[in-house]
Amino acid sequence: MASARAPAEEDPERDEAFRKELVGLIPHLRAFARTLCGDPTAADDLAQDAMMKAWDARASFEMGTNMKAWTFMILRNQFYSEKRRSWRQSQLDQEAAERTLVAVDDPEAPVALDELRLGLRMLPLEQREALILVGAGGFAYEEAAAICECAVGTVKSRVSRARRALQGILESGSYDRDGSSAGEAMSAILADAERLSHAK
């Protein structure tokens, strides 16, 4: 770090490095947005908005720090500010969740994934996002705490409550669907558990 940093507008090389890294993060932003919104179209809109915001704010990003966490924070803030603007959002969430279910009705898809999606939707948003960030997004508790702008201990407790609640939902088959496959979700998941135990 030899020279003083030039303003981003004057630094095409830095812009290019930033862009490359940002493009690499798009799939992750889409996945995070999908878990927040449910509806794939709304999720892509959110991810695009977040991506543009990140691009516009690139001068404030310190290269070499965690861009994934930084962009996830932008996306999350965007999501909550839109949500605040729209009282109808939670209702839309619900409808979207149902549409998503239909959309992923792939005969090849493992049976438990739909139930997992439904189960996730039943969790309070703060628990859902914590669980996704730590359990699927590959973030450490500290990073998830920074993204959610809360204490590390808060993230830990949200994740553990989310895990317990999700397991309870899956085991009881109490997600919102008429219960034909109530037992199947957990038995499919248990089949995984079986495999894991043999893999040890």
Add this chain to the structure above:
Amino acid sequence: MRRSRTNSPSLDEARLRQQAIGVRLRQMFDEVVNEPVPDEFLQILKRGDDKRSGGD
């Protein structure tokens, strides 16, 4: 904290279940990560850039 369940699984089993749910969670997330990125995303980024280099 222990919950009483009809057939309460051993701690090991409970851990396995959590692990299995974790595997599914990542699978669900990765499904989206592995989707091809829609062109729109790259075009938007390109437009943003053009706007800038077009001079403001």
